[in-house]
Amino acid sequence: MSAHLDPATHDPSLTAAPPAGTGITLIVTERVRHSQLEAYEAWARRLHAAQGRQPGFVGLHVLRDLSGPVAEYVTLVRFRDPASLEAWRATPAYREALTELDRFTASEVEYREAQGLEAWFDRPARLPAPPLWKNVIVGVVGVYPLIMLFATLLRPLTGEWPGWAATLATATLSTLFLNWPVLPLLSRLLRPWLYPVRRAA
Template sequence: MPIRATALPPQPEHTTVPADDGEVTLLIARQVEEGYEEGFEEWAQGILRTAATFPGHLGYGLFRPAKRGAPWFLVHRFRDAEACRAWQESPERAEWFANCEGHRHTEIARRELTGMETWFAKPGTTRPAPPRWKMAITSGLAIFPISLTGNAVLGPRLEGLPMVASTAVYTVVFSVLMTYVAMPAMSRLLRRWLTD
């Protein structure tokens, strides 16, 4: 059944964290009118699946509100700013917004997180990332124990390997521990200080 095209609503002011040349996480909050949740969820899943077909799209998520009347959150991850821009400016995305009758929703916030900022973003909010000097201190506190333990444990076992191979092992181990263990722990431990 054809759907009548509707104009895009005015977009809210966007907050963009200064970019490193790396992955981009796009976090969008949308307010959905009561009674239109089912139609919105179907639309959101469709637009997220379409975005996932674009080169450089790394994954997505849809987060329902924790309580009645709270916003929904859509999350896209892209390889880089160029991949993110290709999706944002695509006719496919424009078509989804032109065909969104049957559910009422408004974008209320949007953030683009790049580089280290994604480690410090609190899920379910669009609060700005902490100052870079606080991120640097927190990252240093996370890196120190990993470096100390890694050198003590891996160092003796990697002595016979060529430098390129041993560096590759260190890189993989350190990246995994930083992303999944150290940074989540440090950002939780220092959450109050980071957001003051």
């Protein structure tokens, strides 16, 4: 599955970082008939534009696989907290969009929710999650430079603070930037290593 990011579906608000530990991601898997691809993507752009105007929306990421008998789209929609996600689900725009979805899809739509960093290891459909040791390595590669950067930048401000307070400030900023954009970017750059292709013998 290849990553597909359409700038027309994104809002400038996706540069905002969610509060550490409270972000929630709705993961939607849709299998779309090839004859409906153009209509589906137009529908998706309208839906994503509406999400971009919703309070609490952080950003979205779309994975698209057109190689099978039906196209498969995995959309990760991130909100600041569960209350923001529930507020979005209650909107007329979302409810109206759902009434159109059956026109495009070839099977039941799958929904899953994930909190924290879990969803940004955005595995392609039908592939197992990477082993824990790979997730740990990606996390260290992402967070170590952030810790060093913010420890240096904050030193003039926090130099006289107690050690625990200075560490807390560094850890908070590092966690925010790890959630967005560092970890999503790393998961895409390292996708061949995280999800190696298994070739039939």
